[in-house]
Amino acid sequence: MVTDGTLAKIILLALPLAFLAYRLLPQRFPLALTLPAGIVLGAALSTVTITLLPPGIISYVVSFVVMASIYSVLTLGLNVQWGYTGLFNIGIAAFFAIGAFTSALVTTLPPEGAFAQFSQQLFGLGAPFLIGVLAAGITAGILAFLVGIPTLRLREDYLAIATIGIAELTRLIFQNERWLANGPQPLRGIPQPLKCLVEDPVCAWLPGPLQDVFGGLAARDYVWVYMLVVTVILAVVFLILERMLRSPWGRVLRAIREDEESAAMNGKDVARFRMQAFIFGAVIMGVGGSLYAHYFISIDYSHFDPLYATFLIWVMLMLGGSGNNRGAILGAFVTWGIWTGTTFVIDEFRPVLAAISSDLPARGPYFRFTLISLLLIGILLFRPRGMLGEEKEVTRP
Amino acid sequence: MALLEVRGVTSGYGQMEVLHDISLEVGSGEIVSIIGPNGAGKSTAMKAVFGLLKPWQGEIVFDGKQIGGLSPDRIVQLGLCFVPQVENVFPNLTVDENLDMGGYLVRGSLAARKQRIFDMFPRLAERRRQRAGKMSGGERQMVAMGRALMLEPRLLMLDEPSAGLAPLMVDVIFETIRTINDAGVAVLMVEQNARKSLELADRGYVLATGRNQLDGNGDELLDNPEVARLYLGG
Amino acid sequence: MTETPVNLQPRPIERIRTLMASRLGGVILLLMVFAIILIATLVKGVPTQQLVSLTVRGLMLGGIIALGAIGLTLISGVLKMANFAHGDFMSLGAYMALLAIALLPTGQPMGPFSFGPEFLAALLFAMLVVGFIAWLFDRFIYRRLRARRTMSVVIAMASLGVALLVRSLIYISWGGDFSFFYTGRARPATAELFMGIRVRPDQLFILGLAVVFIIMIWFVLERTRLGKAMRATADNPDLARISGINTDRVVMWTWFIGGALAGASGVMYGLDAQLRPEMGWFLLLPLFASVILGTLGNPYGALVGALVIGVAWQVSSAFLNPAYGPAVAFVVMIIVLLFRPQGLFGKAGS
Numbered sequence: 001m002v003t004d005g006t007l008a009k010i011i012l013l014a015l016p017l018a019f020l021a022y023r024l025l026p027q028r029f030p031l032a033l034t035l036p037a038g039i040v041l042g043a044a045l046s047t048v049t050i051t052l053l054p055p056g057i058i059s060y061v062v063s064f065v066v067m068a069s070i071y072s073v074l075t076l077g078l079n080v081q082w083g084y085t086g087l088f089n090i091g092i093a094a095f096f097a098i099g100a101f102t103s104a105l106v107t108t109l110p111p112e113g114a115f116a117q118f119s120q121q122l123f124g125l126g127a128p129f130l131i132g133v134l135a136a137g138i139t140a141g142i143l144a145f146l147v148g149i150p151t152l153r154l155r156e157d158y159l160a161i162a163t164i165g166i167a168e169l170t171r172l173i174f175q176n177e178r179w180l181a182n183g184p185q186p187l188r189g190i191p192q193p194l195k196c197l198v199e200d201p202v203c204a205w206l207p208g209p210l211q212d213v214f215g216g217l218a219a220r221d222y223v224w225v226y227m228l229v230v231t232v233i234l235a236v237v238f239l240i241l242e243r244m245l246r247s248p249w250g251r252v253l254r255a256i257r258e259d260e261e262s263a264a265m266n267g268k269d270v271a272r273f274r275m276q277a278f279i280f281g282a283v284i285m286g287v288g289g290s291l292y293a294h295y296f297i298s299i300d301y302s303h304f305d306p307l308y309a310t311f312l313i314w315v316m317l318m319l320g321g322s323g324n325n326r327g328a329i330l331g332a333f334v335t336w337g338i339w340t341g342t343t344f345v346i347d348e349f350r351p352v353l354a355a356i357s358s359d360l361p362a363r364g365p366y367f368r369f370t371l372i373s374l375l376l377i378g379i380l381l382f383r384p385r386g387m388l389g390e391e392k393e394v395t396r397p
Numbered sequence: 398m399a400l401l402e403v404r405g406v407t408s409g410y411g412q413m414e415v416l417h418d419i420s421l422e423v424g425s426g427e428i429v430s431i432i433g434p435n436g437a438g439k440s441t442a443m444k445a446v447f448g449l450l451k452p453w454q455g456e457i458v459f460d461g462k463q464i465g466g467l468s469p470d471r472i473v474q475l476g477l478c479f480v481p482q483v484e485n486v487f488p489n490l491t492v493d494e495n496l497d498m499g500g501y502l503v504r505g506s507l508a509a510r511k512q513r514i515f516d517m518f519p520r521l522a523e524r525r526r527q528r529a530g531k532m533s534g535g536e537r538q539m540v541a542m543g544r545a546l547m548l549e550p551r552l553l554m555l556d557e558p559s560a561g562l563a564p565l566m567v568d569v570i571f572e573t574i575r576t577i578n579d580a581g582v583a584v585l586m587v588e589q590n591a592r593k594s595l596e597l598a599d600r601g602y603v604l605a606t607g608r609n610q611l612d613g614n615g616d617e618l619l620d621n622p623e624v625a626r627l628y629l630g631g
Numbered sequence: 632m633t634e635t636p637v638n639l640q641p642r643p644i645e646r647i648r649t650l651m652a653s654r655l656g657g658v659i660l661l662l663m664v665f666a667i668i669l670i671a672t673l674v675k676g677v678p679t680q681q682l683v684s685l686t687v688r689g690l691m692l693g694g695i696i697a698l699g700a701i702g703l704t705l706i707s708g709v710l711k712m713a714n715f716a717h718g719d720f721m722s723l724g725a726y727m728a729l730l731a732i733a734l735l736p737t738g739q740p741m742g743p744f745s746f747g748p749e750f751l752a753a754l755l756f757a758m759l760v761v762g763f764i765a766w767l768f769d770r771f772i773y774r775r776l777r778a779r780r781t782m783s784v785v786i787a788m789a790s791l792g793v794a795l796l797v798r799s800l801i802y803i804s805w806g807g808d809f810s811f812f813y814t815g816r817a818r819p820a821t822a823e824l825f826m827g828i829r830v831r832p833d834q835l836f837i838l839g840l841a842v843v844f845i846i847m848i849w850f851v852l853e854r855t856r857l858g859k860a861m862r863a864t865a866d867n868p869d870l871a872r873i874s875g876i877n878t879d880r881v882v883m884w885t886w887f888i889g890g891a892l893a894g895a896s897g898v899m900y901g902l903d904a905q906l907r908p909e910m911g912w913f914l915l916l917p918l919f920a921s922v923i924l925g926t927l928g929n930p931y932g933a934l935v936g937a938l939v940i941g942v943a944w945q946v947s948s949a950f951l952n953p954a955y956g957p958a959v960a961f962v963v964m965i966i967v968l969l970f971r972p973q974g975l976f977g978k979a980g981s
Contacts (some may be wrong), residue, residue: 088784090715090791150969156784157713158968161919165961168916176952306912311795314788363806369799376792380785381775447873473875481873487866498863501856502875544874 005216008197010046012224013062016231018042062227064340069230070291072332073237075316076325077284080241083323083389084253085277088156091147091163093309094170095282098143099136099289100299101174101181104190107132107294121187122180129193133233133290140286144279152274167306175301186300190293193229198222230291234329237284241325244280253277307369312339315376321389330387338375342368398461400425400552400583401446401477406455406465408445415441417607418455423552428574428584430598430615432591432628438607439587440482443556446585447479448472460551474502478550482557485541488530492521495529495540499547507547514543517576535566542573546582553577555586559593571597591628595619603628651971652978660971664939664963668946675950684828685945691834693941694841695903698896699914700921700933701848702889708865708928709885712773713787716794717893717918718911719801720761724894725901725910726801727757732812743832745813746902754898758891765890766883768793774882794912801908810906837899844895848888848930857884865928916957917944920964926974935975939963 022038029037050058074096081087110124127135143166151162174183181187196203198217206214217224244250256270293299303309312335320331346353346364353360379386399422409415415438423429431439444450446457448469457465464472469479487495496514500507515522518539524532529540538558545553558574559567571593578584588594595601601618603611611624618624650656672682703717731753738747772793776786821829852858864871864881872878897911904910921940925932940960947959967974 086784088787150965154968154972157787158923158972160713160715160784160787161916161923162965162968164919165916165958165964169958169961172955172958176954307795311791314791318788359806360803363803366799366802366807369795369802373792373795373799377772377789377796380781380789380792381772384781384785449869449873469872470875470877473873479873481870484867484870487863487870489866490862494859494862497859498871498874498876501860501863548875 014046068333068336072329073288075328075332077281079328080281088160091167094167095140095285096289097304099286100293102139103132103136103290106135136286136290137283141283144282188298321386327388402458430594430601433604437604476551478545479554486529499544552583657975677949689942689945693938697937700937702892704933706889715790718915719794719797720893721897722911724757724897728753728898731756757894761894762887762891766886917960920960926977932976
């Protein structure tokens with residue numbers, strides 16, 4: 001078990017499960033109790049899952065968790081903008097894309113020699129992953145600031161239209177400007193953090209016994225490592241947001257959301273707070289973009305079309321419950337589950353589709369769009385507060 | 398039988414009950430005034446009569462017909478018109494167009510009716526093409542009343558017609574109400590300015606905390622020391 | 632010596648805003664937009680003939696956009712909501728016409744045009760269908776949300792869902808590729824207008840049809856009871872009800888007219904260019920830019936706005952990558968929002 005990588009996988013899975021268990025345990029028990037309990041539960045769950053479930057299913061679940069976690073980060077960012085502050089941002093794709101491309105550019109090296117003919121990019125610093133993540137967040141934040149200056153003081157509808165415009169403009173730029181990020185060709189070779197854990201020889205900085213444990217991992221097991229990376233970052237973002245929500249800053253945002261006029265009369269500079277929230281949310285979206293880029297290794301403008309990079313995230317937030325961070329994460333996981341789950345369902349229906357028309361099976365993926373749009377409309381009609389949210393988020397007093 | 402009868406109406410907003418078992422009547426050609434402190438439910442009572450609020454209990458009968466629960470556009474066809482306190486004109490339409498809207502339900506020419514309105518409000522005749530939103534408070538009130546009169550209602554309901562107006566305009570408006578009434582239109586009004594409205598009214602009702610408190614002739618109420626102390630400001 | 636407290640002095644940006652809010656400001660805004668474009672063409676040395684040719688093309692494109700923009704602004708004015716599904720209503724119109732053409736017997740092309748009489752029938756069909764479907768969505772979705780006093784932002788969000796729903800059904804029914812109304816037919820010869828500028832007869836037809844529709848809209852709004860009721864409802868919906876106007880009916884007609892115009896716009900765009908499922912979504916930004924430039928709720932403003940946007944779009948293709956067309960509309964919109972958010976014809980604070 002040690003040498004074939006199973007133990008490594010158990011460890012990698014145990015850590016996020018432990019955190020989850022710790023968070024789900026009732027908060028009134030002392031930390032000294034919940035933390036070890038969480039760790040034990042996590043380890044136990046992980047061992048059970050890995051030893052009992054067939055490897056094919058487990059790999060699928062791990063990939064699922066990675067994507068759902070990336071989307072969770074994006075949804076958390078949207079929650080700050082919409083859930084906390086009521087800003088209707090339909091241009092999530094812009095911040096998502098800019099984060100992804102910035103991180104890619106910062107962490108890759110400019111193509112050399114023969115490659116330079118095929119691939120162009122504005123710059124390449126070859127910096128480490130975390131710097132990429134940081135740069136992604138900062139760039140997205142700067143974009144939010146620039147976009148926010150003319151638009152935040154407008155009515156929400158106008159803000160929405162402006163954000164559509166920004167997303168379109170960003171997409172067009174990444175599509176047409178070769179010198180920037182090789183558009184429309186993909187930007188390849190984005191480095192993967194902690195890749196050495198699955199390489200041979202394994203990371204030199206690991207202590208001896210762990211080197212044996214992780215030595216058993218094959219290159220295709222990298223997704224396990226990335227799952228740990230993503231879930232750690234998700235957890236950090238979540239904790240920061242929970243902190244901020246309960247802080248004085250968070251309370252002011254709440255007050256503005258409930259009753260802007262009286263908040264303004266209490267001397268709060270409403271415009272500044274909204275800008276701060278907008279930027280903060282965008283920074284998180286940028287981080288999400290970075291995580292996306294380092295997972296896919298090769299990205300181009302088509303990854304960030306409005307459907308996958310904006311609409312889907314709105315469904316996630318509305319399904320989970322806007323204004324609620326846990327809701328955001330839950331919504332992301334459930335929606336991603338629905339999104340990927342429908343692929344299976346549609347595959348089952350292929351014969352039926354083929355019987356109706358020979359064109360239909362190829363158009364199978366489009367059925368998902370219909371489903372997701374009906375899901376959003378359904379949520380708004382029948383359960384606008386989503387799974388965990390509050391009613392007053394969506395109605396006027 | 399009175400032109401308008403409100404019997405035992407209870408109503409409110411959402412879960413909150415504002416009117417408790419209100420009753421009042423307006424006879425043909427009468428001027429009736431409703432006075433009372435702020436938050437007494439006076440405006441709410443108006444809205445309930447005019448179909449902007451559903452009555453939870455009780456009856457509202459106009460000209461022998463049950464109107465409780467009907468929508469405003471149906472009620473207006475029966476000869477009952479309403480001038481709200483705020484947002485009572487179409488701001489981006491001209492005076493002419495406001496009157497046209499008032500006469501929306503009229504089949505046939507509006508010219509004669511508009512002329513009668515302009516005769517009543519000569520100031521408006523001078524400013525026919527001006528946008529209603531750009532007019533002074535008093536002029537806007539005239540447009541609002543003119544709009545409501547286009548359908549030549551039998552009962553005109555006014556929600557605080559003198560609110561926010563300069564004292565000179567207040568007198569003009571009350572004079573206008575008298576003129577309207579002289580032409581045979583019954584008037585039901587809610588008023589903050591209790592003294593002036595009771596001087597004008599044939600009868601009055603005092604409402605407080607959503608309930609009937611007192612009622613009687615305009616003069617009786619004016620002379621009533623309770624009323625004088627509480628609402629007439631000495 | 633007393634100083635004016637710092638925060639009472641109007642900052643420069645506020646002085647500019649006050650200027651821009653005046654009547655003159657509207658003219659300045661328009662001049663600014665054109666100046667930017669003209670300077671860019673001068674810098675890039677665009678020949679005059681090309682400039683005029685692009686301007687003419689721009690006016691035609693503007694006519695197409697105008698039909699969509701007028702519908703959108705009517706819906707915004709009467710219903711106070713941003714209809715993000717409007718672009719996809721245009722797409723729906725185009726594809727409904729495509730369906731009709733496929734089903735109807737194909738006639739001979741009429742005169743110098745590329746289409747036969749079945750195209751006109753298809754156009755009518757498309758307008759009726761989209762008008763009806765637009766009303767249907769309101770009846771079953773938006774009306775319920777309004778009854779619950781849902782925030783208009785959330786209603787706009789629902790329209791995003793409707794947009795995707797419509798688009799997905801188009802994808803499923805026709806696939807993701809391009810289509811044309813008529814395939815395998817030789818394109819009719821172009822006619823010369825003046826100064827060596829060539830236009831296709833189809834384009835003149837489109838422009839003419841746009842003018843006809845706009846006149847019809849004017850007639851409905853200014854001379855019919857319905858039109859007055861629409862304007863009153865847009866101005867003060869509660870008072871409209873109190874005046875006896877059946878606002879539910881007004882809403883129904885607004886959606887029908889708005890949808891029908893969007894459908895017509897889509898058909899014309901499809902005739903001029905080609906059909907793709909994303910065609911409408913792609914035009915959403917220019918649509919909103921036209922509406923905002925022309926002042927929300929003002930259909931004549933939307934026409935002017937659309938013409939300006941159309942010209943800006945086409946002329947900018949002389950010095951920018953043509954793919955950036957919608958981005959030009961976006962930039963114009965941002966300029967408007969920065970300096971005169973009420974648009975060319977609105978009043979400050981509205």
